[in-house]
Amino acid sequence: MKLLDLFCCAGGAGEGYQRAGFDITGIDINPQPHNPHKFIQADAFEYLEAHGHEFDAIHASPPCQIHSVMTKGRWKDRLEKHKNLIPPIRELLIALGKPYVIENVEGSKKHLINPTMLCGTMFGLETKFGSQLRRHRLFETSFFVGLTPSCNHKKGSVIGVYGGGQHPGRRYHKSKSGELKTKHGVAGFGVQDRRDAMGIDWMTGKELSQAIPPAYTEFIGKRMMEVCFK
Numbered sequence: 275m276k277l278l279d280l281f282c283c284a285g286g287a288g289e290g291y292q293r294a295g296f297d298i299t300g301i302d303i304n305p306q307p308h309n310p311h312k313f314i315q316a317d318a319f320e321y322l323e324a325h326g327h328e329f330d331a332i333h334a335s336p337p338c339q340i341h342s343v344m345t346k347g348r349w350k351d352r353l354e355k356h357k358n359l360i361p362p363i364r365e366l367l368i369a370l371g372k373p374y375v376i377e378n379v380e381g382s383k384k385h386l387i388n389p390t391m392l393c394g395t396m397f398g399l400e401t402k403f404g405s406q407l408r409r410h411r412l413f414e415t416s417f418f419v420g421l422t423p424s425c426n427h428k429k430g431s432v433i434g435v436y437g438g439g440q441h442p443g444r445r446y447h448k449s450k451s452g453e454l455k456t457k458h459g460v461a462g463f464g465v466q467d468r469r470d471a472m473g474i475d476w477m478t479g480k481e482l483s484q485a486i487p488p489a490y491t492e493f494i495g496k497r498m499m500e501v502c503f504k
């Protein structure tokens with residue numbers, strides 16, 4: 275089964291679908307030298323219109339800046355420059371008539387139709403020191419996903435995979451176990467910690483901050499295989 279991974283960046287989503295058994299082609303407007311799948315540099319809308327019929331299923335992760343809670347807080351005035359890409363990509367996907375998935379951040383909930391929420395804690399994603407990945411992402415699907423594992427937020431340390439890994443105003447040292455900590459015991463995270471928590475070993479820090487953990491799309495991809503192709 276051939277899956278088109280639109281807005282693919284360095285291929286976090288694509289990797290999960292590959293694990294679910296799909297053959298992946300990624301499309302991004304920017305070069306993606308670290309993307310491990312077949313890759314074509316192109317505009318997602320143009321490529322989908324011209325080549326969508328060559329694929330069995332489509333995934334789209336349109337840029338989420340306009341919906342990102344972080345962006346809203348920090349750079350409110352920049353929001354105006356970003357457009358909402360979800361409705362136009364959905365229109366193209368429905369016209370194509372193949373099984374599809376549109377993924378986005380929680381802030382985009384009102385733009386997505388009956389999305390399924392996935393979190394790193396559903397898949398046991400954490401750093402090697404046990405800091406949990408509480409990364410909520412929404413998936414609108416053209417097929418029935420059904421029950422998901424439950425969110426399992428425990429008391430304790432949490433890793434955020436955003437722009438930076440450590441607080442710029444804090445000083446960190448390596449504890450005996452190798453963990454980065456302030457003198458008050460607040461954990462700091464390097465790129466390797468973020469890779470461990472995301473289940474991704476090939477991305478830079480910047481690419482990780484945009485990615486979805488492959489465990490999420492492996493879950494969605496397996497459901498799609500069962501519901502749409504068996």
Ligand SMILES: C[S@@+](CC[C@H](N)C(=O)[O-])C[C@H]1O[C@@H](n2cnc3c(N)ncnc32)[C@H](O)[C@@H]1O
Pocket residue numbers: 280281282283284285286287288301302303304316317318319335336337338484485486487
């Ligand atoms: C949030 S990232 C996708 C992350 C990816 N799903 C993953 O899991 O690694 C969005 C990507 O959309 C790309 N992009 C923005 N506008 C685009 C367009 N018109 N066509 C194709 N790609 C575009 C950006 O370059 C960026 O890499």
